[in-house]
Amino acid sequence: MITEADELTDAELVARYRRDPDLFTVVHDRYHRDVHLYVAGRLDTQIAEDIAAETFLVAFDRRDRFDPVLGELRPWLFGIATNLIARHRRKETRHYRALGIAVGTVGSRLSRARAKILTLIDKEKVRG
Numbered sequence: 001m002i003t004e005a006d007e008l009t010d011a012e013l014v015a016r017y018r019r020d021p022d023l024f025t026v027v028h029d030r031y032h033r034d035v036h037l038y039v040a041g042r043l044d045t046q047i048a049e050d051i052a053a054e055t056f057l058v059a060f061d062r063r064d065r066f067d068p069v070l071g072e073l074r075p076w077l078f079g080i081a082t083n084l085i086a087r088h089r090r091k092e093t094r095h096y097r098a099l100g101i102a103v104g105t106v107g108s109r110l111s112r113a114r115a116k117i118l119t120l121i122d123k124e125k126v127r128g
Contacts, residue, residue, distance in 0.1 A: 006030075011068035024063060027073060028056050035077050042085050051088060055081040 005026045008016065017023035035055050040048035058080050059066075066076055 010073045014063075014066055014068050014073070017063060021060075021063070024060050027059070027077075031074055031077050032056065034074060035081050038078055039081050039085060043088065047088065051081060051084050054084055058084070 003026075005013070005016070005023055006029075008026070013023065013026060017027065032052060036048055036052040039051045039055070042048075043051065055077055059077055062080075066073070
């Protein structure tokens with residue numbers, strides 16, 4: 001069912017949702033699929049749903065900052081999604097680096113323990 005709000009241009013929608021925040025659901029309904037597909041093309045689909053949802057949360061929080069003179073909603077939403085993707089990748093990189101350090105630490109401890117064991121075995125061979 002198409003409503004009057006569905007037929008509004010982005011500029012008209014922005015002007016109206018500033019007075020009536022409930023109209024932001026039209027923005028979500030209009031662009032969620034595009035944003036989700038955009039994010040899913042860059043990240044795994046499970047994470048894409050979270051990033052897409054967060055995109056609309058950020059957009060809603062910043063809805064008063066959007067200037068329709070500078071462009072339409074879709075590129076603005078893609079810009080927010082791009083920033084969230086970059087933040088996710090940075091977080092993921094830090095996580096994997098931390099795991100690498102942890103594994104490296106465990107690995108070096110194991111190497112030292114192995115070296116001690118081999119030394120003890122060699123000493124036992126010498127003794128006897």
